[in-house]
Amino acid sequence: MSRGLFITLEGVDGAGKSTHIDWMAERFRARGRVVRCTREPGGTPLGERLRALLLNEAMHPDTEALLMFAARREHLVRVIEPALAAGEVVISDRFTDASFAYQCGGRGLPEARLEVLESWVQGALQPDLTLLFDVDHEIAQARRDAVRDPDRFEREDPQFHARVRAAYLRRAERFPERIRRVDANQPVEAVRRQIETLIAPWL
16 A cells, blocks of 8 residues: 555644644545544644643743654654555644744744754654645734633743744745645635645645
């Protein structure tokens, strides 16, 4: 069986990407594909425990980055790599681009430090397609403000989220063949039309 398809969804908190994961999965299932939906941090029992720490416990930025990549390694070994080897479509809510956006862009860690972790944890593996849900600061902030029990990333100030967004856009410029921007300011149906166009080559 041929290698599966690896799609990741990225964007600042409040970009609305999670709204579209199940819809995307159904588009592939309608074509007879087996789809695995997952998320980072998390995706495994250990990863979910690390997620609870990462989203709720204050920690040094280096510790944050190391825990993110520890959870990612477990995720790759237990979920992503076996699913791809079985020919499945893997759709992940966040992957390594999020680390470069949040820990480098948001926290200010050097990119070279995370590039070492990236190489160690995932080798040459990269998503086939990354959808970057990009949204204006005001819209994303309004969505974050509406969250009843925000995690510690959602509680960060607007300047933090502006740095994260800028880092994501730099990643998109650096890897245009993989990272495709989705205008997430639009209504849900308009966003899905964009997604439909971007995933069409793999449907």
